[in-house]
Amino acid sequence: MDSTKFLKIEKITDETPFVKTFYFNHRLNSKPGQFVMLWLPGIDQKPFSIGWEDENGFALTVFNRGPTTNKLFEMKAGERVGISGPYGTSFSVRPNTRYIMVAGGYGAAPLSFLAKQLSVIARSVATKQSQSTKIDFLLGARSAEHVLFEDRLSKLPNTKIHIATDDGSKGHKGFVTDLLSSVIPAKAGIHDNSLDARFHGHDIFVCTCGPELMEKKVLDACNVAGVECEISIERYMKCGVGVCGQCAVDDLGLHMCKEGPVVSGALASQIKEFGVYHRDKSGKKVYFEN
Numbered sequence: 001m002d003s004t005k006f007l008k009i010e011k012i013t014d015e016t017p018f019v020k021t022f023y024f025n026h027r028l029n030s031k032p033g034q035f036v037m038l039w040l041p042g043i044d045q046k047p048f049s050i051g052w053e054d055e056n057g058f059a060l061t062v063f064n065r066g067p068t069t070n071k072l073f074e075m076k077a078g079e080r081v082g083i084s085g086p087y088g089t090s091f092s093v094r095p096n097t098r099y100i101m102v103a104g105g106y107g108a109a110p111l112s113f114l115a116k117q118l119s120v121i122a123r124s125v126a127t128k129q130s131q132s133t134k135i136d137f138l139l140g141a142r143s144a145e146h147v148l149f150e151d152r153l154s155k156l157p158n159t160k161i162h163i164a165t166d167d168g169s170k171g172h173k174g175f176v177t178d179l180l181s182s183v184i185p186a187k188a189g190i191h192d193n194s195l196d197a198r199f200h201g202h203d204i205f206v207c208t209c210g211p212e213l214m215e216k217k218v219l220d221a222c223n224v225a226g227v228e229c230e231i232s233i234e235r236y237m238k239c240g241v242g243v244c245g246q247c248a249v250d251d252l253g254l255h256m257c258k259e260g261p262v263v264s265g266a267l268a269s270q271i272k273e274f275g276v277y278h279r280d281k282s283g284k285k286v287y288f289e290n
């Protein structure tokens with residue numbers, strides 16, 4: 001869809017106290033990891049990852065944090081918003097692979113869309129060639145009430161959910177990245193016996209979407225273990241089509257709206273600012289705080 005279409009919000013669901021999902025009965029034919037630009041006339045236009053798409057349409061999962069999202073949260077089903085896209089790169093879909101997905105906050109939405117798509121493919125491939133894709137889904141949140149899409153994920157075959165919360169109210173107490181050591185072998189090719197049994201016959205591939213400091217830890221762990229990964233990198237985006245230059249990253253100058261948001265771990269490792277700083281809407285550097 002090239003031009004902006006004013007689409008009716010079909011349904012809104014409350015996911016957590018600060019997160020809602022907006023459903024649209026419209027097909028984008030998107031791939032997991034891509035995003036749309038959402039325009040509220042008189043307010044702003046902002047990027048949102050496609051959090052779900054099936055034969056009925058697509059959905060966006062939104063965290064309420066500023067003027068655009070405040071306004072969106074006041075809207076009701078039946079009202080219309082401007083949507084263009086899908087834009088950007090997507091996560092790779094590979095058969096016969098052990099996926100490790102690491103999600104923080106609303107990053108759980110695009111990764112659950114990816115998990116769903118993989119499970120559909122795994123079902124069709126498994127019957128033909130006895131191959132399958134397996135997923136370890138590492139799901140992080142501040143506390144139990146902020147855990148997103150556990151229900152949705154628990155219905156997917158071949159998907160094991162591992163939850164971590166900062167306060168320990170559900171699952172592991174601590175960072176979701178603490179769980180990585182239980183699913184990634186310490187060094188590629190030198191598998192721990194038990195892990196070897198779980199991973200045998202499958203290539204390991206890590207996909208992550210969430211807060212950048214979390215993503216940086218995932219990248220570092222993958223680089224140490226020699227495991228391939230893909231990362232969704234968020235930058236302030238104004239146009240979404242590589243024209244304004246707002247989302248260009250240092251030093252490579254790549255536009256995250258076109259050459260991203262999903263990039264390989266190898267590329268992310270060359271982005272000097274990844275995990276260190278990003279730029280606000282005026283272009284000023286804002287350093288990530290631990």
Ligand SMILES: Cc1cc2nc3c(=O)[nH]c(=O)nc-3n(C[C@H](O)[C@H](O)[C@H](O)COP(=O)(O)OP(=O)(O)OC[C@H]3O[C@@H](n4cnc5c(N)ncnc54)[C@H](O)[C@@H]3O)c2cc1C
Pocket residue numbers: 035044046047048049050051060061062063064065066067068069070106109233234235236237261278280281
């Ligand atoms: C590719 C991409 C996909 C995204 N997907 C989602 C999604 O699925 N769900 C969702 O809720 N949000 C998503 N976002 C972020 C979303 O675009 C912002 O939440 C949105 O800009 C908030 O708009 P606002 O007007 O409400 O608040 P703003 O005033 O724009 O933002 C409030 C605060 O958040 C900071 N901020 C906003 N956007 C960014 C950014 N991209 N990088 C760093 N800091 C930022 C601002 O500097 C400000 O401090 C995505 C962003 C990108 C680039």
